[in-house]
Every structure is written in C-alpha cells, then in structure tokens.
Amino acid sequence: MLELQNIYKAYEGKSVLTDVNLVVPQGATHALIGSSGSGKTTLLRITLGLIPFDQGYVKINGQALLSFTPIEWANRIGYVPQDGGLFPHITARNNVSLIAKLRGMGKSQIDDRVEELRKVVDLDAAILTRYPHEMSGGQKQRVAIMRAAMMDPAVMLLDEPMAALDPLIRRSLQQELKSIFQRLGKTVLLVTHDLGEAVFLAEGMTMLHAGAVVQTGTYGDFAQRPANAFVTQFINAQRTLPDAAVMS
C-alpha cells in the first residue's frame, strides 16, 4: 500500500503542494491525473524521495520514507520514467540488471529474475541484447518496466508511460500494460495527464489542480459528481475517451 498523507511543499515561499492526500490500496492500480503545472511532477519526485517536502508522510506498507536510506527506499519503489528512460550506453539486459548488480545480487539470481520478468512483460529474448536506440517505443517501455520490477519493489511508479507513443501502438500497449500489471500483482501509481489512459488502466484516480487534490474516486464519480467546474472542464476536454470506458 502506498500512502501520501497531508503533503505540503513550497518553493521560495510559494506553495506548490497543499495538503495532498492519496492512497493506493495493496495490489491496486491508481492514477494521478492533472494538467501540466498541477504539481503532479513535484508529487512524483517527492514520492521517489528525490526532493524534500515540508510536511506530511510518504509511506509504503505503513513505513515512512524518512525512516529509510535512499537505497532502501529505491528497493521498495520501482520507477518507470517517461519514455522508459533507459540509459543509452548499455544494452537492454544491462539496463534491467544494472541496479541488481550494484546491490551485489549474484549472476545466476540476476539471470533467473531477468528471464522471469521477460516472460511477464512478454518481450522477445533477442531484444535484450539491443541498445535503446535499436528498440521500438513499446519495447523500451517493457524493458523499463522490467528494470523497475527487478528488485521486487512493493510499489511501481509510472510517469506518463504512453506519452511518447503513437496512438495505434498506444492502444495495443495499453491492453498489454493492463495484463502486465495484473501479472506483477504490484501496487501501481500511474502519473498521467491522459484521462483515457487513467480510466483504462486504473481502478481509482486522484485529480490534482493548482497543487491540491480536487477529487478522488472512480471515473463514474468524476463524470457524474464532478467536485467543481475544473473537473467538468478537464473531462470534456478529453475527447479521445474510449466508448467502453465512458459507458462503465
């Protein structure tokens, strides 16, 4: 379970996040949505332990971020950056195994884990020997998920996983991603500005606007009982919503 409780953050006296609360139940997939400037990137960096915050708690399974070293925290939260964020100078396999190697995991154990994850994300074994510039967007995304899951973290955090993909690939990968999340059985927080993606992949969602949570709930809650005019405006602006999602 991932919990963000009463998070406050200000830069040079200017408030960026105000009393943000967000809970992702064990094994659930939750979406953090908001337009650019809403504070969702700041919240993501706080959750990863990259920047300090002024007040509140970030907890995984009840244990607070500040009680861990950076390495211990990194082992508990698997991060998939935008576009996969693979290191360009090493192969897919080395991208996946780099962190485990640095943590001192044995070679056979690493190989077993890579093979296990390869099956979970359904990646052709030959792709593992390639460099990032030799892979497609979807392949990079799968490798990035393998890398994030390598240390068997309790929580996975994905930043705009589909942003850089073209709409057709996006559609098929969305389906793929959903089953990958199911097979991994992790607690997943998805950061996105795309409502359709959030609705398709996540059970619940939290909308952030101007550094504060405006609404938390299912898509049905958002559509039928919008908390304010901004939520209505945000939903109406997203015309690419799949019909199936709108119906549910």
Place this chain on the structure above:
Amino acid sequence: MKLGTTIGKRLSGAAAAINVVALSLAAVCGARAFAAEPVVVGGKIFTEGYILGEIAAQTVESATHATVTRKLGMGSTGLLFEALKSGAIDVYADYTGTLAEAILKRPDLKSLDDIRQALGAMGLTISGSLGFNDTYALAVKDGFADAHGLKTIGDLIPIQASVRAAFSYEFMDRKDGYPGLVDSYHLNFNPQTVNRMEHSLSFQALDQNAVDLIDVYSTDAKIKKFGLRLLEDDHHYFPVYQAVWVARQSFVLQHPREWQALKGLEGRISAEAMLDMNAQADIQKVSFAKIASQFLGSEAPGSESMLNGILLRTREHLWLVGLSLLFSVLVGVPLGVAAVRFQTAGQAILLSSALIQTVPSLALLCFLIPVFGVGTKPALAALCLYSLLPVVLNTFTGIRGVSPNHLENARAFGLTRPQVLFRVVLPLASPTLLAGIKTATIVSIGTATLAALVGAGGYGAPIVSGLALNDVPTILTGAIPAALMALVAYGMFEVIGLLLIPAGLRRRG
C-alpha cells in the same frame, strides 16, 4: 568573511609549499656544482650561437677532460640568461651590446670593464672579447641596392614610404635596434610595410622578393649566400657587439681550469674566421662539431648516425608527450568533474586553464626556467599546463551534455554519487572526453617540438637547428617524424574509442 580568511590561509599555505619546492630545487641546482656533474654549455638559437657553444664545449673537454653537456639552440637571450642565473647552464657566448642593452638595461655601458662590473652585482662575469664584433646591420639584395642607388642607411629616405621591411622581433623591440635607428637617421617607414618576422625566415622572404630590407648580424653567412649588400652605418648608430663568454662567478671560482681554457680563446676568433665558420655551417652544411674541431685543430667528437638520432629524438619526444598526457588525464578529468560540481570554483578552473593557453609557449618556458631550470623539467611542466585546457573543457562539456533526466533517474534507482559518476555520467560523456584527450595529445606532439628551445631534446632539436641553419632536410628529420607520431596517435585514439566508448553511443549518426 570566515570562509575568505580560511581560503586566504590555504592560499598562503600553498604559496609556502611552492616556495619550499622552489628552494629545494634551487638547492639541488646549487649542489650540482660540487658533485662531479658535467659542465653545461648553453648556446643561442642561431648558427653563430651553435658554433660558439660547440667551440666552448670542445675547449673545455680537451683542456680538462670534464664531461660537457650541450644545451645548444636554446631560445632567446632572456631565456639563456635566466638559465645561467638559475644554474641550469654554466656558460654561454653573448655580445657586449646585448648584455648592456637587453640584460643590464644600461645602454650607456660601452667598455668590457664597465659591463663586467655591472654583471658582478648579479653574481656573473664575462671574459675578454673573443676577437670579433657581430653587430646589427641592414641588408638589401644587390640588385635592389643598384636600382635605388643605396650605399648607406640614410639612402633609404627617398624610398622609405614604399620599402618593404622584415625585422626580427628582438630588433624591433630593442632600443638599440629599430626605434633608435629611425630616430638617428630620421627615417619614417610606412608602418604597414614593416613586418615582424622570425629572423631565420626573413632571408627567405628577402630572397623570394616578398620584402626588400631586413636586419642581419654582420657576420651572418647568409649575407654571402643570398648575395646581400650591407648598408653602411655612417652615423655609427649600431653599438659594438663584442662576443664574450658569460658565466656565473661561482662557476669561475669552482672551475678555474675550465674558465682559463675558455679565456684562452680571447682575441682568437676574427670576424673573418667567424663569417667563414658560419658559411661552412649555413652553406656547406658542415656539422657544428666539425667546424669547431677544425677551428680548434682537434678531432671532432663522433657524430651520431641519422637513424640513431631519430630514435633518440623519438624516445625524448614520447617521454615528453606521454608524461604530459598522463598528467592531463589524471588532473584534467577530476578538474573537469569538479568544474561541473562546484559552480564558482568551476568557472575559476575553466578560466585559469584557458588563461594558461593564452600564454605564448616561449614566454611560458621563460617563466618556468627559474623554477625548474632547463632541460626536460620546464618543457614537461609547460606541456602539462598546455594539455590541461582541452581535457578540462571537454570533460566539463561532456558531463554538462548528459541529460539531467538520466541523472535524476539514476538517483531514483538508488545509485550512489560515485555510481552515478562512473556508471552513468562518465560513460555518457566519454565520446567528448576522449576527443579532448585526443586533442591534447595531438597538440602536445606539436608543442613538444618547442621543448628543444630549453634543451629538452625531442623532434624539436633538428627543427630548431635546421631553422637556424635554414637547412630544410635537417628540419624535416624532426618535422616528418613529429607528423607521423601525430598520425599514429590519431589512429591509436580511434582504436581506444572503439574499446572505451560504449557501443550504444558509438553507432549514432
């Protein structure tokens, strides 16, 4: 404020440390005289300087059987003088006019005794005149002289607006050179047609009609070779330049036999003999050693074969380039990393390595001689300093070019600072970084040829002496191997690139 004081203290600490190093170096230099160390003979970088140096070396060798180290073909007067004062060389030949004007800054001193007395205050002394006066003169081609009816320097006045001149740097800057000359003869040359040029190149320029008028030394064999006419100095403007030996007083006291042997040459070298010896070297390409031994009536020391010479030069050159390269990597890369890490200090690092680069190499060598003496040490120090900028700058640029996203991701994955540096930053910066090291190496191979000016040998030695002799084949025995070494280095870095630059970064573009 507190930080400022701390830094101030550290700086003065560093200055003290440098002083200690300098003092111990000076102590080492000073102690050299007491041990059975060789006598070091210096020589200026032109034909006469080489010949007089060789004559001095052979005279000491045959009179005392002392070992002699030759540091011939060293740069300018200032450089040799610094070397003499610091004890890096023991004796060299100079001219009274040069000593009075350029060193003592006392153009009023004319007699040998006056000059000797003034030098005494600096712990130096001179011998009596070796017998000839090598003064400045202005020269034109015979044909040009005939065409314009030139006999004296004053005859230049009618053509002063159009005459194209090439004067050496030293001549242009010395009070007893160009500035006083134009005053004395009321000359008014067109500044646009008065060029400053390396002395040995001005003869070529004159020969190829690129210029009409040059400054020469009156005993220069090239006067004969190129068929030049000296313009008569009817105002007796140019001072007298008696050739003398210059040495430290302490050397004279500790090596009385050597000094006596050198003084034995006083009055023995006539202007004709000198011009003849210069001509043998410049025109007939007789080796300096042979010219000196013929003059002294003794056997010439065995000369090395060309192949052995090149091998020796290669070893010296590789040593200079290799060590400075090692330094630039071991010091430059961490400095580049530090420049990224600490903003203010970083700018200071980049700026100071850039400033070093702007110091002309000869000037830098001159600054380093009081600290390091002559030979390999100052040359190596200069090369190390010069090779810093490309390495520091490219390390800095390469690291700054690494996307901040990769750095943030690495931190999110829990990589420690060293892991981020060595696993992510340096590999991603490696193409730029390696290009910097490559630049430093190639530039170093070129710059190391200047090391010969301070007696460090290398490919510069034949280039420098060839330049002094206007002897292209000799120049080529240095220049061609240097170019080949640069090519080999270039190829080597291509291979190193294949080995070091991660494959994921190589295939791009």
